Amino acid sequence: MVAANAMRHKRRKAKDNENNASGGQDMNSTGQVRLASIVLGVALALAGSALALDRGPVTNLPLPRFVSLKTGEGNVRRGPSLTHRVDWIFTRRGMPLEVIGEYGHWRRVRDRDGMGGWVHYSLLSGSRSGLVEADLVPLHARADAGAPVNARLEAGVIVAIDRCTLDWCRVRVEGVKGWMVKQGLWGVRAQEVFD
CATH class of the missing domain: 2.30.30.40 (SH3 Domains)
Incomplete structure (x- = not known):
């Protein structure tokens, strides 16, 4: 969003300067190519610096x-x-x-x-571990709400997370394994998928 706004501003400013220099005429194709190159360079620089902020300076692992x-x-x-x-x-x-x-x-x-x-x-x-947020969360045998329930987990229970899909996480606690809905678990992002 910030990069798009910056590009729009740059484009407007560059066009205004060209119009003033040429007596109000539109930019020629060489000017348009030059402007596009500048805008692309600025966008890539901004995108690169934004991506750099997503990595830890020590470990180079994602933050957060x-x-x-x-x-x-x-x-x-x-x-x-x-x-x-x-x-x-x-x-x-x-x-x-x-x-x-x-x-x-x-x-x-x-x-x-x-x-x-x-x-x-x-x-x-x-x-990876997670904290169960709701009380009596069902722990299913499969990643399916209709699957048999292996156990019910109380709020505040810490579980080990083995893997997550978009909607479910396979967890284990005190020898019991199963699948729970990801939404009721703190310690994993909503769109995070891993094995």
Whole structure:
């Protein structure tokens, strides 16, 4: 949207300048090609810089992204170093967290409630987990609402996520496996698909 607006502005400005220089006549084909080249160059530069912002400067992994807490306890600091004070402690192993920033060995994370801070990367795992958001969510044998129900999950239960389609995620918890509707799970994006 920003790039499109910038191109429209550039095009208008360039045409106005050409009209003024040629006594109000339209641009010739050489001027149009030159203008198109400039507009394309600006658009590509803007698109490239926008894509660069979607990657972490340290890991080159997507930002934001979901990870899980590797340990049963993890200090959440105000800044990215051991000298920064601990604001609170995450205490649930496997808890899904969203990485929203990187600095050296530190990752800026937030939980489902938006609370967060800086955590050392060694406390995080790339294994995917999710937090069940609604109460008594059915865990189906297949990715089908008509499939038999293996279990019902309470709100706040942490599940390991094995894979996700557009609408369903295959999860496991305490030896029980099954499929649940993705919409009731925090720790995965709506359009995210993975095996």
